[in-house]
Amino acid sequence: MIDYRSFVTQADTLAILPIIITVLGALVVLFVDLLMPKKAARRTIALGIAAVVLVCASLDERTLYGPAQSIFAGSFVVSGFSVAFSEIVLVAALLSLALSAGIGKSDQVPGTTALVLWGTSGALLMAGAANLPTIFLGLELLSLALYCLCAFSDRPQARESALKYLILSSMASGFMLYGMALLFGATGSVALAAFALAAPSPLFVLGAGLFLVGIAFKLSLVPFHSWTPDVYEGAPLAVTAFMSVVTKAGTLAVFARFAYVSLPPAIAERILIPVWIVAAISMVVGNLAALAQTDMKRLLAYSGIAQVGYIVAALAGATESGMRYAIFYLGAYTFMNLGAFAVTALVARDAEAGARLPAFAGLARRRPLLAWAMTLFLLALAGLPPTAGFTGKILILASAVNAGYAWLAGLLILGTAISLYVYFKIVRAMFAQVDLAHIREERSGSPLPWIAVTLCAVATVVLGLYPFAPSAVLPALH
Amino acid sequence: MLVGPEQYIALSAVMFSLGVAGVILRRNPLIMLMSIELMFNAANLALVTFARAWANNVGHIFAFLVITVAAAEAAIGLAIVVVVFRKTATVDVDEIALLKG
Amino acid sequence: MEHVVLGIDGGYPLLVLAWLAPLAGAIALWAFGPRVRSLGGPIGAAICGVAFLALLPLWNAATAIGSHAYLFSTHSNGIGAAGASAVASYSTNASGANAAAVSTLAGIHQSLVSWAPGFTFGLLLDRLSLVWALVITGIGFLIQVYSIGYMTGDRAFARFFAYLNFFVFAMMTLVLSDNFVGLLVGWGLVGLASYFLIGFYFDRPSAVKASRKAFVINVVGDIGILFAIFLMFAAVGSAGYGDVFANVAKLSPGMLFAICGCLFIGCAAKSAQVPLHTWLPDAMEGPTPVSALIHAATMVTAGVYLIARCAPLWNASEESRMLVGTIGGITALAGALLGLAQWDIKRILAYSTMSQIGYMIMGVGVGAYDAGVLHFLTHAFFKAQLFLTAGIVIHALADQQDIRLMGGLRTRQPFAFWSMTLGVLAICGIAPLSGFWSKDAVIYGTLERGYPALYAIGVLTAGITAFYMFRLLFVTFFGTYRGAIDPSSLGIRHPELSGQAVEPAHDHHEAHPTSILMIAPVAVLMIGTIGAGLLWIAGWRDFFAPAFAGAPEGHGAVFLPELGSTILVTAVVLVGIAIAYVRYAAPAALREAIERLRVETVRMPAPLAHAFYFDVAIDALFVKPAQALGRLAGTVLDPLVLDGAVRETSIVTAWLGHLARSFQTGLVRAYALTLVVGAACFVAYYAFGAVR
Amino acid sequence: MIAAFCILAPIVVGILLFALPRTSSVPRWVGVGIALATLVALAANPNASDATLRWLQRPFTASFHVGFTGPGYAIALLLALVTVCALVALNAPRSRDFTINVLFLEGAMMGVFLAKDLLLFALFWDLMLVPVFLTLVGWGAPHGRSAWKYLIYNFSGGLLLLLATAAYGAIYGTTDVIGAATLPIPAFPGAAATATPWILAGFAIAFLVKTPVFPLHTWMPETYADAPSQLAAVISSVQSKAGIYGFLVIGLPLFAPQMHGVAVPMIVLGLIGLVYGALAALVERDVKKIVAYSSLSHLGLMLVGIFSFDELATRGVVVYMVAHGLFSAALFLVLGYIEAREETRDLARLGGIAAINPRLAGALIIAALAALGLPGLAGFAGELLILTGSYRAGLFWPAAIALVPIVIAAAYMLRAFQGTMQGPRVADLPERRDLTWLEGLALAPLVAALAYLGVNPAPIASLALGAMHTLGVAAR
């Protein structure tokens, strides 16, 4: 007789407690909303609960930091590594919710907030997933939530983006799933840790390849990126912000675990080379395509394509330190990217639709603090000091050179050079001399985005300059 | 002719490819969704086959989970098609291209 | 590293005072000129006088002949060590064979600063620099006194004296420096002072142009000296006179020639030697006192000073003597010839200056240093006097400078006439005036040292000089006054070609009475004009014998004795005077003076009228090509080629951006297709590429 | 700590200035005060100790390590002085924001010249470009392209610098090497052999662009011409030295063999720039561009000086860096005053200003004379030491060729001076007031420093000496 209790111990429960908090928190949001009178400030309450939930999850997540422990019969691993990704996801979710003070109409806010929380839990699952079904389900949980969230707007663009995202993402899931099936076929196991022990076989390689296609799609690496700009532009701003970080964080966690843990050493490098190549292409093409963009969300989408290329480049060679730098840069990217989104939300006439370049004209004279904050975020995105983007880029460059991928470092520089025009176009618009008489001042009522801007700005600078070594803070793998 | 896992996998690969082709060739999002279901089913077939080959029922479990996800995805996908239709009065994906460039 | 310093090192506050007082005056007058207004002139003159007086007490110390040089061992990093003479190790027997050459050059030395090893600075007052310093401050003083009268009423009255004081400071720097770098500093600063003063009337385009030309050509000379410094520094590791002269024996003949040649480029530019002389006539755009002080008496003779100072170098290099002597001779002749063709009273004097400096350079070049230096001294007197007299004339004629429009001034301006006559006689070398002694010494010096060709040039030039100087005298002062007649009847078509300003200067454009302040300095100068030459027979050679020890002596076998030479020169000069008289002053000539001047004007030989085409050649060879290259750089290479490449890159980048965007058609099926294409590439790699 | 103060104080104060009203003139005086404070702090503590704070441990060790290297100290002094001078008589509109930008610029550039860690150097290097870009955008000609050009050229260089720094750190294990007594042993000797030339190439290109050196200079004339004069003064005098400084304290000690390997092409580039800039300045009509091209010429000379590897020339380079900083700042400030008065920079439109503005003319001529290398002013001292040293080091032709532009410099500088100040008055040029006391005050320290260093450059030259000992530059 099987002792079922041995499969759900207290340790297991504690280990996934942040996920449980998040998931159940979403239910709390919905139920509290049910109990509220009609006239109540439902938007505020829902967001407040979600914030509490996310903060609790984040605090609880910190307690898990430590040596790796495998739970749920190897389905899930909790380690410093997963904690790092989880924290990034939670912070990103928190900041995204703050951006435009809820998604959709006010009576939809509790529902959408719940969806955000569930999506977050999907990403949290991906951060610790140790076998293929868990990966797949975490990914789908996140994706399904995002499909819905994208559509929560009356703008036809939002609907379109949801449809496109749905079709393309499902297709990519199909590829990934088929790859998973082949991996299972090649090894007879679904546990990532078991793969490395299997003898290398063509079936395994092909399975890994298809799996990586799915990964590349979720990371929006060129040429699997084509959904990104459209979806980012169409989706409500907060959703775009959310998915721009959370999807990447979750998928990177999966990719990193796969690349570091499950590949037989003999063929690991050959299996991963296409990923480095598409990362390199992403750095260049992403920035190139961003050159002529005027919509901020679309611009940040292309920028994100390039940025994720940088992050993947950090992993090149699959060195242990590279992993840390990737996490560092991802953390930096979270703040600088969300900061840019937050400023866009503040500048935009319609916070949900986002803003186009002309909205930034003369910002330095109208709202200097906002303009300088935006400049800071853009500098960070461009990899310039005094920001985390600069430090992160240095780490990535050093890591790539160290791992023998100097060509990647060179292409990174090329991409960055192109990106300067992209980011400084906005800086220029903000600081240029314009006739302020023609510009109608828009001020959003909510203070929440301001909080996000402040947090992101502080974090962007502090992460870049605070004299700590990422290696001392970030944990070992597994 | 002996039937082994190879034949099953080949069959699943063909099904998968047909699903891919369906997504590319059709303009009707419903049929595209159906094609995606074909892809998922192809993967399921592979999973089940390999489960049999290794005598490891985790493949079955996986397939089961996939079926669940496919159901959820179909539900959401159809809902999205409906809301798109409400906004634009068409679901021809070639007519839905506001976002580009 | 051993550091040889000429002169007895010590503290000489008077020397520093004489050196810096004019600078202080210049700064004060420049800064506070508008406040002190008409007091500026007296202040400036007084400061110059103070500098002169400060030098006098130093006479004994500076002329005391020491039989020793001082050697200082300095730390090789050298910061300030040379100044700390207390740590010096003392030796009376320096550097073997060269000790003799060095030891005789005694004087007084004041240490100043050190830049780096080999670049130490100090002031040196020995006999040579003493003579120059006295002339600079003395004549400077006189000319400033004169200027108080001449410049009265000018708007920038005080600024003028600031410039003059600055010039005196710069010139003192030049002659008092104990090393080539300090000399070069002075060299450049006098050029600057000259620039300021030539362009004093800066709203006159011709003055602006002339000042720029003078400055740029002088910079050409500066870089000659600069290069000489490179050579010397690379060879002996120092730019100090003492170090260089002590190591002359170590230098190869080729190196010596190169050093002398480069130094001479500087001399040629500063002293208006062919072919770098073209700025000097144009420099007459400046006020007349400036021409007298800078462009006649002092600055332009800096080249003479440099060569005399570097006598140890020239002594050791026969080729250099040949070169310098020849250029000097050519310049003397060319200046005289061009003097024939001028109508502007100041330009005539300018060419005569060029010619006379040619003599001096020829003299010092061939090794007759004492003669050359004496000619500098006498020339300073008589040429300053000539210029100042011309100034009186010009001043009285409301800034008229064209001698064709003068005439008959003998009665109207008797003082000017007599002064001018005295000066002309002196420059022609009529005994016993000063010019006679010095010029004779120079001319004979060339013969003595074996340069008969130069001798011939010298004699010929003396004759031409006599002709054109008397032409000046006769046309200006004899006959009848022509100022009222129509210039065109004299053949003057383009007034600007005659040197006359199209828009004559400024606010003092009217006839002035001649003030006592202008007459007195001229009177003082007359004393020198008459008597300075007598120094030649009053121990001049002995005075300088220590300074020019080792100079090449005469070969002995000379076909002409000195007295014979004197007679020959005097005869040639008299012939020149006679021709001038016949052409310009004989009663017959005076009657048809106007017609004669017209014909002469119109029929002037083209090479002379165009000053032997030097300006044209320089313009075509250097200025035009440089401007063309500059235009090529500024309007073609920069914007089109270099920038164009960058622009193309950005255009291509932008195009690539559009290309990347063009894949973003908005059609979800196209996106699916790209996804599948990407997947196919992946799969192809993984199926065939990843595992063999 | 003094170094850290000089870097941080302007930046912090700059941020605080946002609190003051936009149109007040108080921020400018606060700016002057803080710049003066840095100047005094630097001048009073020439031997201040370094400040270090650990930054990174992996992939390489890096520190927030700031302190004085000899040349760095000299240029930091220059920077503080020029900043004071630029702010004293500020006439740009929106003076608070302008002051803030200038203070940020000062802080960032202090960082460049006081950093003793390569990574920190790279950080400040990139950082110092930002305020310039912002100022060009906000105060330059509307719709001008100069900001873009500045950005594209300099950040491209900056990124290569970044890559080179990262590669250096990755291979040598530490970037805390500027002015260090001993050089790091590469962690990967094999990789070091292959990569070091490429690392130098990265640094060198960044330095060459920043300096700038032909043919990477085309951003410069437009930037200097378009920038407000106070900014042009700061960047032309100090920022342009960053490249030369980089060669001096990074190139020479860390990459000595490779530097020797590229000496010939570098000298050739320097010479081309030297002649090219002079020729272009000879025919340029925009007075600010004349000065810009003259900078190209002068900086080419410094490059020649560095690559002659001669002790004397190195001293000369340091002296000339400071001298050029002083006179180009003075030139741009004066030209700015003229531009503010006459609203044009075109030589064809200017003329005869000296008649009514004699003090302005006096200021311009002094600056121009220093620029053309008048003996007795600091520029001459630098030129002399560089060229003498180069010649002694065996560079006969470079030294000879380098003399020609001195003549051309005299021609174009006087052309610029006379074209604006002398000649007949241009009829439709408005009559404006002469140099004000404040403007004179802004120029006076520059002129005084030029004159003092012209007479006695030893204090600055000896700073190079101090550096050379620690940098291990053997005198040949």
Place this chain on the structure above:
Amino acid sequence: MIVFWPLALVLIASAVFTITAKKPVYSVVGLLVNFAALAVLYVTLNAEFLAFIQILVYSGAILILFLFVIALLSSGTKAFDVGPDRLPKILIPGGLFVFVVLACIAAVTVRLPFVTRPLAAVGVTGNENVFGSVADFGTALFTTNLLPFEITAFVLMVAVIGVVLLAGDEAPPFAKKARPERESIVKTQVLK
């Protein structure tokens, strides 16, 4: 195992029919056949529980959903394939090429040595506690795969909430009516 070949034929034919059918309804029918055949194949692979689920969920739930939506969208306006085919024609051969490559690679890969190993021995389908049986499946699902199973609950929850929020919110454009009680939707759905 002889049943494999006819089933494979049906599977492929129905898949081709699904992706080529003119009307979506026909595609649904093709898909139905496909799923049914697949269920039979599952049985041949000892996956009897999965075969059952396949019929139940896919054929019974998902396809019905499709039919409903087709019915909804076809009422009143023309929804499908209304405009020109905007995908450039040259891309379609490209797509086919890709498809061929994929198929070929799949075919090549499965011929490689791994699969030639003999299958592991398993018990006869239909018995309790043997491979593929419900008990076998259930044990695995509730022990080693508990976490994924629990996640499916939330996946479905997301689907439910999302669909409710999306679909229940507004009226179609051609029948726009103000609905007074929008906030009640969440309530009712959650209570379900």
